[in-house]
Amino acid sequence: MYMKSKYLLFCIGTLFVVACGSTQMITTNPDNIPTAANTETPTPSGPDGLKAEMPKEEVSEPAFTSAEKVGAIMNYLASDELKGRDSGSEGIELAAQFIETHFTKNDIQPYYKSFRDTLSNFSKPAYNIVGFIEGTDPELKKEFIVIGAHYDHIGTTKPVNGDYIANGANDNASGTTAVLEMARYFGQNKSNKRSLIFALFSAEEKGLLGSKHMARNMKEAGLNLYVMLNFEMIGVSLRSKKYELYITGYEKSNLAEISNKYAGDHLIGYLPTAKQYGLFKRSDNYDFYKEFGVPSHTYCTFDFTNFEFYHKPGDEVSEMDMGHMAKIINKMIPVVEGITNAPTQEVVMK
Numbered sequence: 001m002y003m004k005s006k007y008l009l010f011c012i013g014t015l016f017v018v019a020c021g022s023t024q025m026i027t028t029n030p031d032n033i034p035t036a037a038n039t040e041t042p043t044p045s046g047p048d049g050l051k052a053e054m055p056k057e058e059v060s061e062p063a064f065t066s067a068e069k070v071g072a073i074m075n076y077l078a079s080d081e082l083k084g085r086d087s088g089s090e091g092i093e094l095a096a097q098f099i100e101t102h103f104t105k106n107d108i109q110p111y112y113k114s115f116r117d118t119l120s121n122f123s124k125p126a127y128n129i130v131g132f133i134e135g136t137d138p139e140l141k142k143e144f145i146v147i148g149a150h151y152d153h154i155g156t157t158k159p160v161n162g163d164y165i166a167n168g169a170n171d172n173a174s175g176t177t178a179v180l181e182m183a184r185y186f187g188q189n190k191s192n193k194r195s196l197i198f199a200l201f202s203a204e205e206k207g208l209l210g211s212k213h214m215a216r217n218m219k220e221a222g223l224n225l226y227v228m229l230n231f232e233m234i235g236v237s238l239r240s241k242k243y244e245l246y247i248t249g250y251e252k253s254n255l256a257e258i259s260n261k262y263a264g265d266h267l268i269g270y271l272p273t274a275k276q277y278g279l280f281k282r283s284d285n286y287d288f289y290k291e292f293g294v295p296s297h298t299y300c301t302f303d304f305t306n307f308e309f310y311h312k313p314g315d316e317v318s319e320m321d322m323g324h325m326a327k328i329i330n331k332m333i334p335v336v337e338g339i340t341n342a343p344t345q346e347v348v349m350k
């Protein structure tokens, strides 16, 4: 997420006052040790501790991703070795190679001549990494969905307790991991009637430069874009909410409603502070909205009160809840699949 620091201090300051006035601030989650436990369906037991028989139609498919799989990606992307993934640095180059390998392994094609889309609006060498899975339907494949997240972060910063690497686990290794796992799902299953573009953006932290560059080029090339789904800061769960994710620009389209239809659940809600602080304009969805005028939103679980390490060295993997992330990704897969395969374009601007 991209915010000028002065602006952020204002936001957090204001929210702190609001939060302290009404409810106790929760700063740490004692249960955020990476575990698969909360992604697994509990096994029903009979009266003697024996496994109860379940009617066949209720047996659900095993979850696609897990806390372990999510953790493996997160541990690499947010490791000290990548030095905070500053755009144009050696550290982000390692992240770019990791993403390319993930795409290749999972049968995802390069969208351009290679996976790399070189930014024309940044002084150092910087690349969006862009994968593609063509739709299976002869007509619907002419419509495109961009699924994106920025994979850069701010690099190194002023030391805090001797740590100067801003690892960017929540911001935005978490969104990157969600996109990579969804890409793996569709790469393995090829269950998308519309065509999917998986975009990992660079230089978001420099002012949304990667997505600005890509949206402009795609518009000029005449891309038939249906919807843009962006993922940011989903590493820590929302607390005391009746939904598990919010989208920015909630009222601009019916995406929340359609997402909930496919989730079979109240998965997506409205976070008033997201609107108050203009988050719709602070991530990579925004330039797609500006260029194409189609529904373009960011899915997020950061609400200013559930995470205290925004753009700080403390944004580490140890602060992330891998079970939460796996759950969110597993719930989002049928949403993306439903939107991708619906016979008509049901996500519309309001």
Ligand SMILES: [Zn+2]
Residues within 6 Å of the ligand: 001, 002, 003, 171, 205, 311
């Ligand atoms: Zn950020």
